[in-house]
Amino acid sequence: QKEVEQDPGPLSVPEGAIVSLNCTYSNSAFQYFMWYRQYSRKGPELLMYTYSSGNKEDGRFTAQVDKSSKYISLFIRDSQPSDSATYLCAMMGNNNDMRFGAGTRLTVKP
């Protein structure tokens, strides 16, 4: 079993749709959960950071962590064409050794 699993997509939605992105993981030591956005040939850009289980909302973005199920999600409301990118989940324990998912390529069509 891979340490972090993420469906690579691609995922295509119409503008205005709600997007749901997900990752599962196997390492119960992970406590910090991040979502990054990456445009083609650019560095990952931190979108959301969550510690332990719970929800966090920032504008159109909501991150959810369910440690009991080892499952994290990112929701994007009212998606825009500018949201088209690859979304990476990432997580780590106390050692700052961050593990990434494969990334989901999202296209939002006007």
Place this chain on the structure above:
Amino acid sequence: EPEVTQTPSHQVTQMGQEVILRCVPISNHLYFYWYRQILGQKVEFLVSFYNNEISEKSEIFDDQFSVERPDGSNFTLKIRSTKLEDSAMYFCAGSLLNEQFFGPGTRLTVL
């Protein structure tokens, strides 16, 4: 807003040559990292650096790799004898605590 910067943006080298990739982290960050991303693959952790020493390293970070922060601002990754499979994007990142902020990356091409 402060940003992590990396130079060069693209480095082309011959197999067996040494390369040094450079990063200037955000000034108040305490932890520094290198990651790599082979084309079409996931971002992979290489090494973390804190208080002028390596704190964690992955199995990828073998004796061919080294890092240093010689002057308190630049953070470098050296690959002593490059191999074809070292071709990848290399990202520097920094953090104050746990939230890591990435630079734009250096594309390394080994011929």
